[in-house]
Amino acid sequence: MRYLSSVAVLMRRMDAFSWFLMHELSVTEQLLNVVLEHARKASAKQVLKVNVVIGDLTGFVNESIQFYFDLLSKGTEAEKAGLAIARIPSRVRCRNCKKEFQPAEGDWSCPLCGGLIEEVLGGRELYVESIEVE
Amino acid sequence: MKKVEVITPILNANDLVAQENQGLLKSYQIMAVNLMASPGAGKTSLILKTGKALKGRVRLGVVEGDVASRIDADKVAAADIPVIQINTGGECHLEALTVQKALKALPLSEIDILFIENVGKSHLSRRISTRRNDSHRRRQRAGGR
Numbered sequence: 001m002r003y004l005s006s007v008a009v010l011m012r013r014m015d016a017f018s019w020f021l022m023h024e025l026s027v028t029e030q031l032l033n034v035v036l037e038h039a040r041k042a043s044a045k046q047v048l049k050v051n052v053v054i055g056d057l058t059g060f061v062n063e064s065i066q067f068y069f070d071l072l073s074k075g076t077e078a079e080k081a082g083l084a085i086a087r088i089p090s091r092v093r094c095r096n097c098k099k100e101f102q103p104a105e106g107d108w109s110c111p112l113c114g115g116l117i118e119e120v121l122g123g124r125e126l127y128v129e130s131i132e133v134e
Numbered sequence: 135m136k137k138v139e140v141i142t143p144i145l146n147a148n149d150l151v152a153q154e155n156q157g158l159l160k161s162y163q164i165m166a167v168n169l170m171a172s173p174g175a176g177k178t179s180l181i182l183k184t185g186k187a188l189k190g191r192v193r194l195g196v197v198e199g200d201v202a203s204r205i206d207a208d209k210v211a212a213a214d215i216p217v218i219q220i221n222t223g224g225e226c227h228l229e230a231l232t233v234q235k236a237l238k239a240l241p242l243s244e245i246d247i248l249f250i251e252n253v254g255k256s257h258l259s260r261r262i263s264t265r266r267n268d269s270h271r272r273r274q275r276a277g278g279r
Binding site for chain 1: 135136137138139140141142143144145146147148
């Protein structure tokens with residue numbers, strides 16, 4: 001709780017960026033919950049490593065998740081756990097020519113025909129893949 | 135050392151409520167459109183014009199997000215479109231829970247397309263540039279422009 005209140009103070013200081021920080025905070029809380037739940041189920045004393053998969057379209061920033069993970073995991077079984085984040089690039093399909101491509105930053109039109117997007121195929125992933133415990 | 139398979143999605147509370155909202159909209163066969171743009175871009179105008187163009191054919195509903203006022207909601211209500219106003223009071227956008235409250239207050243069985251007029255996020259940039267606004271206000275008070 002002590003750490004959470006310092007996070008709150010920090011967020012108030014950052015004011016205009018608080019919405020950005022807050023997103024990673026709640027997601028990292030959930031991430032830690034999932035990790036601890038599975039660690040306890042496996043009767044683990046300690047979590048050594050957490051393998052997380054994050055799609056680029058989620059907009060989550062690795063450094064920010066790492067920052068909150070270090071803060072929130074203090075005093076838990078995951079305190080010393082390393083966070084390994086696998087990023088999944090965004091992948092979409094063109095409505096027009098059905099080509100699959102990775103959209104460029106700020107330009108989501110098809111590189112072949114300029115068409116619009118039919119479906120997002122990848123990049124929305126957000127899950128804990130596995131944990132390493134002892 | 136032991137490796138434990140987890141494969142569990144990380145959903146925050148907002149995602150869970152958002153899923154409920156999606157289920158609710160689906161059960162009423164409502165298409166929801168989330169409108170996001172900077173203040174003054176024309177979100178309300180687009181809704182009003184769409185309402186006019188589709189009058190008698192498609193029934194619209196609107197959730198109006200605004201930081202403080204209900205100017206836009208009044209405009210939409212004047213066009214005979216069911217509207218619920220949400221004042222976020224400084225929050226930068228509508229969260230799933232606030233949208234859910236609005237959904238429960240709307241006549242969902244009488245709506246085909248629901249527009250969610252979100253708060254233009256750039257009111258945040260206005261906060262960043264408060265200093266400039268302050269000096270502007272000071273100039274106004276001094277009688278200049």
